[in-house]
Amino acid sequence: MQVTSSVREPLVTGGKTYHDVTHDVSRQVEGKPSLAWFLAFLTAAGVLALGSIALIATLWEGIGMWGLNKTVGWAWDITNFVWWVGIGHAGTLISAVLLLFRQKWRTSINRAAEAMTIFAVICAAMFPVIHMGRPWLGAYWALPLPNTFGSLWVNFNSPLLWDVFAISTYFSVSLVFWYIGLIPDFATIRDRTTGLRKTIYGALSFGWDGAAKTWMRYESVSLILAGLATPLVLSVHTIVSFDFATSVIPGWHTTIFPPYFVAGAIFSGFAMVLTLMIVTRKVFKLEDYITIGHIELMNIVIIVTGSIVGVAYITEFFIAWYSGVEPEFYAFYNRATGPYFWAYWTMMTCNVISPQLFWIKKIRTSIVATFALSIVVNIGMWFERFVIIVTSLHRDYLPSSWAMFYPTWADVGVYLFTFGLFFTLFFLFAKFFPVINMAEVKSVLKSSSEKVSK
């Protein structure tokens, strides 16, 4: 059925038919998991179990278990929060923004990227919740519920509260968007299997039958959800950046933060998508669907957003000097030359210099180089948040209260816990859910080539 064009690279290689698409994706769900999957899953679950010791200790003893002190009141917790939220931006960006731009290559990566988004947001949301100290009382602080003293409400002037609304809306809308896309594929699996599996996937498929009328509504829902999710995804990291930008801490109080955070989020999110997809395509033998072409396009997004982030770093530094505000300039000077200079220069190297290597075609079409650089980018983005948060706080207006931050085992352990959680959920998804959106790939199989068979 598929005809290769002389003009355009096909989105799916290997001359796949519609049935091949169904078969190649569904066989992962239907077959017994491979040894590689088991090892990966057990490793992730092991990390989760190990990290949960730190989490339980933190919940039991309180956040005094962490290395926070009077001067540095936010450190790894909020760094990890912003880092995970940032990673959680790529999925919705791929599925919503690229849908509005009619970028058909998104079809083979959007499912896994959206799953990654949902799991990353779960990891992110954990940190502010634990940081409350007594999360079981958190509902009174985070949700507009009248408290026991009468109707004293939450503060709608606070960006921390905006965050509660932004993250929970983002999570639930992304989840719905993802699930709507999964329904037709669950129906495909339902129609291929028997017994208990048929019952389970039958229930998951919500009685989907592929009627033209339902498809028409489905398309309409997808388009509007994409239209809603696009400003939503931009608003989420904007609001996260307001947590800093609306404060009066030198180094945080800057108007550049919203666009700079959004670009950074897309940057780190795409890097994480690449890290996961390169492994997934190899383990599940999906090289014909997630091609070098896909990897190259994602690398181009990384160059663009990485360069925006680089320009933002330099602009920030210049404006701090040009403003003539001494504490503001000191905050930046201290970042680059103070006791945390190594964190600053790690960030600069990983985020500004290393993605520029993708200008070389050989590097951006190399799987090994892309995999390595995608990890470098995420290390860099973690350090970016660490630099913004810790270096701005550790030397405040009173030199007598200057301090350093040293992470404890509980800081490390809780971070490990989220890694365990993220990968455990991702491996479960990869085994039990179709990792590629079969229906959408089928819809571009024919139109992606110039000449149409007749």
Add this chain to the structure above:
Amino acid sequence: MERDTNFVLGVFDDEDVLLHAVEQVRSSGVKIHEVYSPYPVHGLEHVLGYKRSKLPIAAFLFGMLGTSLALTMQFYMMRFDWPMIIGGKDYAAFPDFIPVTFEMTVLLAAFGMVGVFMISSNLKPWAQPRIFDVRSTDDKHIMAIDIANNKAMDLAKIEEILKSSGASEVNKKSFE
């Protein structure tokens, strides 16, 4: 509903053949029950003569509901129920209410629209769909024609129209 419902099914391999076939079958006077496809075929709703979905309107109305609920809630809580000066700002600090208002607009629009979609398309975990042909979620497009709705037409004639319009198979299917 005791009586059986009987359908003639035209199986199509290609989306373009299907689009022409739908036009041909409809113009020859046969009423199509529904077409089942493994993926969305662009233009199919057009040739079948379906009216545009009203879901965007539902999304807009739910979005408006979200906006008004969010603004009402925030003004009531911050200005009337327990007024407090925070950061020297007005009680009713309207610009500060925008982020939460935006989020609630998106939340209600998305959930409201998806809810309407689920109800109107009868999508629910316990739904038992009529599967005409299991290949309709794999690689075939199935055109279902309800015989009871085409009493005026001879059965053999319908089958012939389907064949000549490009169906690779013509089958029959009955449901209890």
